[in-house]
Amino acid sequence: MTAATMQVSQKDFEKAQEQLKLLKNDPGNETKLKLYALFKQATEGPCNSPKPGMLDFVKKAKWDAWNSLGNLSQDGARQEYTKLVSSLISAESAGQKKDTSPEESSHGGYETLIVTTSNNITKIMFNRPEKKNAINHKMYREIIKALQEAAKDDSTIAVFTGNGEYYTSGNDLSNFSNAQPSEMGKVAKDGAELLKAFVGTFIDFPKPLIAVVNGPAIGISVTLLGLFDVVYASDKATFHTPFSHLGQSPEGCSSYTFPKIMGTAKANEMLLFNKKLTAAEACALGLVSEVFPDSTFQKEVWARLKAYASLPKNALAVSKQLLRNLEKEKLHAVNSQECEVLTERWLSDECLNAIVSFFQRKSKL
Numbered sequence: 001m002t003a004a005t006m007q008v009s010q011k012d013f014e015k016a017q018e019q020l021k022l023l024k025n026d027p028g029n030e031t032k033l034k035l036y037a038l039f040k041q042a043t044e045g046p047c048n049s050p051k052p053g054m055l056d057f058v059k060k061a062k063w064d065a066w067n068s069l070g071n072l073s074q075d076g077a078r079q080e081y082t083k084l085v086s087s088l089i090s091a092e093s094a095g096q097k098k099d100t101s102p103e104e105s106s107h108g109g110y111e112t113l114i115v116t117t118s119n120n121i122t123k124i125m126f127n128r129p130e131k132k133n134a135i136n137h138k139m140y141r142e143i144i145k146a147l148q149e150a151a152k153d154d155s156t157i158a159v160f161t162g163n164g165e166y167y168t169s170g171n172d173l174s175n176f177s178n179a180q181p182s183e184m185g186k187v188a189k190d191g192a193e194l195l196k197a198f199v200g201t202f203i204d205f206p207k208p209l210i211a212v213v214n215g216p217a218i219g220i221s222v223t224l225l226g227l228f229d230v231v232y233a234s235d236k237a238t239f240h241t242p243f244s245h246l247g248q249s250p251e252g253c254s255s256y257t258f259p260k261i262m263g264t265a266k267a268n269e270m271l272l273f274n275k276k277l278t279a280a281e282a283c284a285l286g287l288v289s290e291v292f293p294d295s296t297f298q299k300e301v302w303a304r305l306k307a308y309a310s311l312p313k314n315a316l317a318v319s320k321q322l323l324r325n326l327e328k329e330k331l332h333a334v335n336s337q338e339c340e341v342l343t344e345r346w347l348s349d350e351c352l353n354a355i356v357s358f359f360q361r362k363s364k365l
C-alpha cells in the first residue's frame with residue numbers, strides 16, 4: 001500500500017467517525033460492538049488489555065469483540081470501520097427517503113428490517129448490510145411480526161427485498177456457533193420451533209407476496225421463493241442452496257416446491273449438490289418470474305409493482321388464497337417434516353464442522 005492510499009484511508013476513517021455521530025437511529029448493540037472493536041483495532045492494534053471478569057458483562061462483551069479481530073491490521077480495521085459506517089449511513093438514508101414522500105409511512109420498532117408502506121405496497125427490507133443481510137434470530141422474529149402486520153394493514157401486496165449488495169446470505173451461522181456444546185440440544189429444538197413458525201407465516205400469508213431479488217440470495221431466502229407469488233430478479237442475483245455443503249437439509253418447503261417448480265432432476269442439482277444458479281437460469285427453471293438488467297432493475301420493478309398494487313385488493317387476496325388453499329395442508333406437513341430432520345442435522349458433526357470452518361474462514365461459498 002502506498003503512502004498516498006494510506007493517507008486517503010486515514011482521512012476516510014476520520015470522516016467516518018464524524019458521520020457516525022450524525023446517525024439518527026441506534027444501530028443496535030451488535031453493530032455498536034463491532035464499531036467499537038474496529039475502532040480500537042484501528043487506533044491501538046490487536047487487543048492488549050487483560051480479559052475482564054465474567055460478571056463485568058459490558059466490558060467483557062467489548063473485550064470479546066476487540067479480541068475476536070485477532071491480528072487484523074490497523075489499516076484493514078480502518079477500512080472495515082469505514083465500510084461499516086458507510087453501510088449504516090446508506091441504510092439510514094434509504095429509511096429516511098420515506099420521510100420525504102407524503103404517502104409513505106414507516107413501521108417503527110424494527111432493528112433488522114426497514115418496513116414501509118406506500119402506494120398500497122408494504123415493503124419489508126432485510127437490513128443487516130454489513131452481514132450481507134444474514135438472518136439472525138431477531139430478524140426471523142421481526143419478519144414474522146412484519147408479515148402478520150402486513151396481512152392486516154391496508155396494503156394490497158407485500159414485497160421483500162434486501163438493503164445493499166445482497167438479497168440475503170441466508171441463515172446467520174452464528175445462530176449456532178454462539179452456543180455452548182451442552183446447550184446444543186435446546187438450541188436445535190428452539191431453532192426448529194422458530195423455523196416452523198417462520199415458514200408457516202409465509203405459507204399462511206393471505207395477500208400476494210413478491211420478492212425483489214436485488215443481489216445474491218443464499219439458503220432459506222432461496223427456498224422460500226417457492227412460497228412467493230412472483231419473483232423479480234436483477235441480473236446480478238444468484239440463487240444458492242448449499243445445504244449439503246453445510247451438513248444440513250432443505251427447508252422452506254423446498255423439498256416439495258422445488259421439484260414441482262423445476263422438475264426433480266434440476267431440483268436435486270440445487271438441493272443435493274449445491275448448484276448455484278444465475279438469475280437467467282433460475283428464470284428458465286421457473287423459480288424466477290422475470291430478470292431485469294441491474295441498471296434499470298429498481299425503476300422497472302417498482303413501476304410495475306405500483307401498477308399491480310392498484311388492482312382491486314380483495315380480488316387479488318381471494319384469488320391468491322384460492323390458489324394457496326389447494327396446498328396449504330400439504331405445505332404445513334412438509335414444513336413440519338423438514339424442521340424435524342433439520343433438528344437432527346444441526347446436532348451432527350457434519351453440520352457443526354461446516355459452521356466452525358466458516359467462522360475460521362476455511363470454508364466460504
Ligand SMILES: CCCCCC/C=C/C(=O)SCCNC(=O)CCNC(=O)[C@H](O)C(C)(C)COP(=O)(O)OP(=O)(O)OC[C@H]1O[C@@H](n2cnc3c(N)ncnc32)[C@H](O)[C@@H]1OP(=O)(O)O
Pocket residue numbers: 130131132134135137140169170171172173174175191192194195218219220221242243246248251358363364365
Ligand atoms: C432458526 C434457524 C433457522 C435455520 C434455517 C436453515 C437455513 C439454512 C440456510 O440459510 S443455509 C445458508 C447459510 N449461509 C451461508 O452459508 C452463507 C455464509 N456466508 C458466506 O459464505 C460469505 O459470507 C458470503 C459468500 C455470503 C459473502 O462473502 P464475502 O463477500 O467475502 O463477505 P464476508 O464473508 O466477509 O461477509 C461479510 C460479513 O458478513 C458475515 N456473514 C455473511 N454471511 C453470513 C452468514 N450467513 N452468517 C453469519 N455471518 C455472515 C461475515 O461473517 C462477515 O462478518 P465479519 O465482517 O467477519 O464480522
